Amino acid sequence: MAQVPVAEGVFTWPSDAPALIGSRCVACGNHMFPVQSGCPKCSGDSTETVTLGRRGTLWTWTIQGFPPKAPPYAGDADPKTFRAFGVGYVELPGEVKVEARLTESDPEKLKIGMEMELVIVPLSTDENGDEVVTFAFAPVA
Amino acid sequence: MSVDVAIVGIGMHEFGRTEGVSGMDQGVIAVRRALADAGASWDDMQFAFGGSMAAGAADTMVSLLGLTGLQFINVMNGCATGGSALFSAYNTIRSGVFDLGIAIGFDKHERGAFRVNTKGAGLGDWYGSSGLALTTQFFGMKINRYMHEYGISHSTLAKVASKAFRNGSENPMAWRRKPLSEQEIADSPMLSYPLTQYMFCNPGEGGVALILCRADKAHLYSDRPIYLRAAAVRSRRFGSFEVLAPSIALEHNAGPTVDASKAAFEMAGIGPEDVDLAQLQDTEAGAEVMHMAENGFCEHGEQEMMIQAGETEIGGRFPVNTDGGCLANGEPIGASGLRQVYENVLQLRGDAGSRQVPNDPKVAYTHVYGAPGISGVTILSR
Numbered sequence: 282m283a284q285v286p287v288a289e290g291v292f293t294w295p296s297d298a299p300a301l302i303g304s305r306c307v308a309c310g311n312h313m314f315p316v317q318s319g320c321p322k323c324s325g326d327s328t329e330t331v332t333l334g335r336r337g338t339l340w341t342w343t344i345q346g347f348p349p350k351a352p353p354y355a356g357d358a359d360p361k362t363f364r365a366f367g368v369g370y371v372e373l374p375g376e377v378k379v380e381a382r383l384t385e386s387d388p389e390k391l392k393i394g395m396e397m398e399l400v401i402v403p404l405s406t407d408e409n410g411d412e413v414v415t416f417a418f419a420p421v422a
Numbered sequence: 423m424s425v426d427v428a429i430v431g432i433g434m435h436e437f438g439r440t441e442g443v444s445g446m447d448q449g450v451i452a453v454r455r456a457l458a459d460a461g462a463s464w465d466d467m468q469f470a471f472g473g474s475m476a477a478g479a480a481d482t483m484v485s486l487l488g489l490t491g492l493q494f495i496n497v498m499n500g501c502a503t504g505g506s507a508l509f510s511a512y513n514t515i516r517s518g519v520f521d522l523g524i525a526i527g528f529d530k531h532e533r534g535a536f537r538v539n540t541k542g543a544g545l546g547d548w549y550g551s552s553g554l555a556l557t558t559q560f561f562g563m564k565i566n567r568y569m570h571e572y573g574i575s576h577s578t579l580a581k582v583a584s585k586a587f588r589n590g591s592e593n594p595m596a597w598r599r600k601p602l603s604e605q606e607i608a609d610s611p612m613l614s615y616p617l618t619q620y621m622f623c624n625p626g627e628g629g630v631a632l633i634l635c636r637a638d639k640a641h642l643y644s645d646r647p648i649y650l651r652a653a654a655v656r657s658r659r660f661g662s663f664e665v666l667a668p669s670i671a672l673e674h675n676a677g678p679t680v681d682a683s684k685a686a687f688e689m690a691g692i693g694p695e696d697v698d699l700a701q702l703q704d705t706e707a708g709a710e711v712m713h714m715a716e717n718g719f720c721e722h723g724e725q726e727m728m729i730q731a732g733e734t735e736i737g738g739r740f741p742v743n744t745d746g747g748c749l750a751n752g753e754p755i756g757a758s759g760l761r762q763v764y765e766n767v768l769q770l771r772g773d774a775g776s777r778q779v780p781n782d783p784k785v786a787y788t789h790v791y792g793a794p795g796i797s798g799v800t801i802l803s804r
């Protein structure tokens with residue numbers, strides 16, 4: 282079974298150290314995720330594609346407690362088997378805060394300010410039987 | 423010299439779920455009720471601004487109301503659709519272009535959480551497929567951070583929702599009219615931590631229409647005109663934390679509510695201390711808490727004491743969401759901002775019945791917030 286990313290150009294894959302792919306404004310250095318052509322900070326029209334840092338701190342979080350509507354959700358949306366998952370913003374130092382799934386879904390184990398690291402997690406199986414993967418942040422043990 | 427503007431007629435179709443009546447028809451019913459309230463006819467309307475998110479192009483309602491040839495402009499501006507229609511009508515009269523016109527908002531949404539159109543929002547499909555494109559997540563994350571920073575308790579969130587359903591039970595136009603205790607709210611399923619099911623509003627249905635007139639002609643339509651002192655709409659700035667954002671900047675900006683509020687107070691020439699009651703966007707219980715401070719009515723964190731002491735109740739020092747807000751009325755996006763103004767007109771007229779704010783309120787405030795980071799504020803006075 283092959284693994285395919287949920288979309289091309291969102292994170293580096295396959296990779297031993299996967300990273301999110303974003304943009305950096307050539308004029309002011311502002312970082313953005315995902316890739317975009319214009320800069321919301323300085324209105325500049327020139328950006329370069331960069332890989333973002335893989336580690337950061339948890340800025341805020343929630344727990345997705347009910348199945349998202351499918352579509353658009355590609356994961357398990359069956360109320361009988363759905364499992365709650367964490368969602369948060371992780372602050373990548375000197376770059377940007379990115380929104381992501383979290384591998385942890387227990388409110389007792391999530392703390393604002395904790396260290397997090399990017400990982401790639403299974404999301405669903407596509408029509409070819411391949412495993413679709415997306416990005417998430419996991420607490421650094 | 424700009425012209426003063428008065429609201430001389432208000433009409434509403436009940437919020438909630440009305441089987442067999444389209445969103446557009448609910449808008450038409452609201453228009454007919456507003457016309458009756460003003461003692462005016464559709465033929466008197468010189469212009470209209472109207473909108474819905476999911477219930478069709480507002481201008482097609484002329485085939486039900488009368489083909490009078492009026493200037494009818496459709497407004498589609500996310501959660502500020504109704505607010506934007508009102509803003510446009512306000513400025514049309516202020517500028518002296520027309521004397522009398524109408525702002526209309528209506529909607530009818532499918533059940534359950536809003537299904538986000540990621541393409542329409544300029545986002546890749548991966549965002550929704552990965553389980554991220556839910557507005558409910560944003561609300562959970564914003565209040566979770568806010569509680570961490572400013573010491574707001576879980577009990578305060580439950581108190582806000584309990585007040586909404588209590589006020590809604592006094593409002594014949596509201597959807598959810600059954601009071602719920604703080605405990606029932608706290609014990610309902612956790613949808614997006616720290617927010618439980620009864621702390622969230624639901625997409626719904628309804629319609630509202632408001633008739634606006636130059637102030638010096640208002641007596642022709644109403645013996646109790648309510649004056650629109652300010653209407654402002656603002657979008658997000660760099661660094662603000664908004665719904666449906668795959669990333670946010672490291673630097674912090676206070677957001678569009680703060681900007682819209684400041685602009686409205688400046689326009690009206692008054693400050694937050696002059697406001698007697700407010701309808702503040704309460705997509706969920708935490709939003710009402712945060713919006714109290716973002717609109718300038720208290721310091722960040724002060725809400726904990728205010729809400730625990732009952733100050734935002736109808737009989738309290740500063741009543742908030744006297745009609746039950748979005749929590750009790752649901753959120754038909756196109757109509758929601760106009761519902762708030764409708765309630766304030768009732769309160770300022772003294773017509774709010776069992777939920778009337780005591781002591782003759784003179785100044786009332788509305789605030790709507792929504793995707794993709796937009797706020798609309800109005801200030802009304804007698």
Ligand SMILES: [Zn+2]
Pocket residue numbers: 306307308309310311320321322323324325
């Ligand atoms: Zn820039």
